[in-house]
Amino acid sequence: MKIKVNNLVSSLGILLDLNQKASQVNILEASSMVNYDFKKFSHHSIKSTYIAMEICNELDFDYDCKKKVYVSCMLHDIGINSSNNYYLDTKQLIHDHCEKGSKILEKFPKFSNLSNIIYYHHENYDGSGIFNISKDLIPIESQIIRLSDIIETIYYDSSSPDLRKHIIEWVKNNSGKLFSPLLSSAFLRISKRDIFWLNLDNISFHDFVFKKYTPNFDLELSLREFLDISYVFADIVDMSSSFTGEHSKNIGDLSYMISSSIGYDEEKCIKMKIAGLLHDIGKLAIPRSILNKNSSLTIEEFHIMKSHVYYTNLVLEKIEDIPDICEWASNHHEKLNGKGYPRMLTGESLSEECRILAVCDVYQALREDRPYRKGLNNDTIFKILNESCNNGFLCKNALSHLKNAL
Numbered sequence: 001m002k003i004k005v006n007n008l009v010s011s012l013g014i015l016l017d018l019n020q021k022a023s024q025v026n027i028l029e030a031s032s033m034v035n036y037d038f039k040k041f042s043h044h045s046i047k048s049t050y051i052a053m054e055i056c057n058e059l060d061f062d063y064d065c066k067k068k069v070y071v072s073c074m075l076h077d078i079g080i081n082s083s084n085n086y087y088l089d090t091k092q093l094i095h096d097h098c099e100k101g102s103k104i105l106e107k108f109p110k111f112s113n114l115s116n117i118i119y120y121h122h123e124n125y126d127g128s129g130i131f132n133i134s135k136d137l138i139p140i141e142s143q144i145i146r147l148s149d150i151i152e153t154i155y156y157d158s159s160s161p162d163l164r165k166h167i168i169e170w171v172k173n174n175s176g177k178l179f180s181p182l183l184s185s186a187f188l189r190i191s192k193r194d195i196f197w198l199n200l201d202n203i204s205f206h207d208f209v210f211k212k213y214t215p216n217f218d219l220e221l222s223l224r225e226f227l228d229i230s231y232v233f234a235d236i237v238d239m240s241s242s243f244t245g246e247h248s249k250n251i252g253d254l255s256y257m258i259s260s261s262i263g264y265d266e267e268k269c270i271k272m273k274i275a276g277l278l279h280d281i282g283k284l285a286i287p288r289s290i291l292n293k294n295s296s297l298t299i300e301e302f303h304i305m306k307s308h309v310y311y312t313n314l315v316l317e318k319i320e321d322i323p324d325i326c327e328w329a330s331n332h333h334e335k336l337n338g339k340g341y342p343r344m345l346t347g348e349s350l351s352e353e354c355r356i357l358a359v360c361d362v363y364q365a366l367r368e369d370r371p372y373r374k375g376l377n378n379d380t381i382f383k384i385l386n387e388s389c390n391n392g393f394l395c396k397n398a399l400s401h402l403k404n405a406l
């Protein structure tokens with residue numbers, strides 16, 4: 001079983017864009033005077049990557065460099081997440097997300113060589129950036145991301161003639177300061193072409209960044225390597241809410257344990273573990289104010305919260321090589337009696353694997369402390385779970401698999 005790196009990177013790009021839209025950051029970066037207001041960020045990773053790839057093409061950079069730029073630009077803000085979004089100190093946020101992002105990349109099999117590029121993606125050419133390194137000491141890939149990231153941030157939503165002019169002037173004025181003359185002049189050439197701006201304006205209507213700009217990686221991950229990446233994301237999801245502790249990690253462990261006690265083969269057990277680790281990955285698309293609210297949700301907030309499973313599906317579907325994991329993870333809130341969400345599937349369409357994950361999710365949630373109640377003990381939990389089975393919500397067999405495994 002192999003997972004194509006191309007698909008994985010596209011999927012992570014979508015995830016990070018959803019995450020940034022849901023994050024609440026509004027900061028003014030002192031060294032560039034750029035206002036990063038993430039509420040307006042939409043398709044930030046994808047648009048920045050498009051700009052970055054145009055610059056690579058304009059300068060005829062070699063294939064190896066293009067690959068590095070593509071992946072690291074798509075993932076450049078991977079360090080932004082979690083409950084610690086409410087930074088008062090801009091410098092600290094910039095410093096921390098560079099450092100954290102590079103640490104995350106270090107754990108990625110096949111991508112660990114990009115960690116340095118992420119670390120330096122807010123450096124300025126003249127050395128006035130966050131880590132004060134300058135010129136050629138800044139990896140060229142980081143320099144390209146810096147330029148593309150800022151252009152995308154100033155550009156925002158559509159390229160009126162005035163906005164184009166403003167961006168072009170801005171890049172010109174910052175040549176030699178924020179950006180190298182080489183990169184600035186490449187961008188100034190690109191910016192003369194209408195097609196560049198039209199593509200940027202219409203990026204959400206087509207998949208062309210993925211289709212036309214993805215270098216051919218010829219790289220595949222083994223299931224084990226994908227498991228390592230899944231741990232990283234389980235951690236990010238768990239950290240994004242202040243009171244779910246190690247929910248994803250625990251569901252991963254539980255679903256693995258049940259799978260092996262049923263006697264699934266090792267590959268399938270690992271897949272079940274991954275489905276457990278990633279089942280709530282769509283929560284990264286949910287505004288932190290809702291994820292972290294410590295009183296009951298309003299009807300409208302609950303409505304938004306429920307959509308997390310839709311986003312789990314959207315992100316995992318893009319990976320293509322794991323349709324089974326995607327199905328099991330995305331159906332964890334479906335119920336046998338059709339009263340679940342988002343598809344309102346019924347028993348006939350819910351596989352044993354989906355049913356097991358649904359049981360694990362409720363079991364684990366009841367064990368955890370919540371702001372409005374303490375974690376429950378096993379006796380109380382199994383009473384609730386039995387009742388749930390009797391009322392047609394959860395599957396009796398799946399529940400007895402859980403009991404046996406425990």
Ligand SMILES: [Fe+2]
Pocket residue numbers: 076077097121122149
């Ligand atoms: Fe950044």
Ligand SMILES: [Fe+2]
Pocket residue numbers: 044076077149
């Ligand atoms: Fe960015």
Ligand SMILES: [Fe+2]
Pocket residue numbers: 279280308309332333
């Ligand atoms: Fe969930």
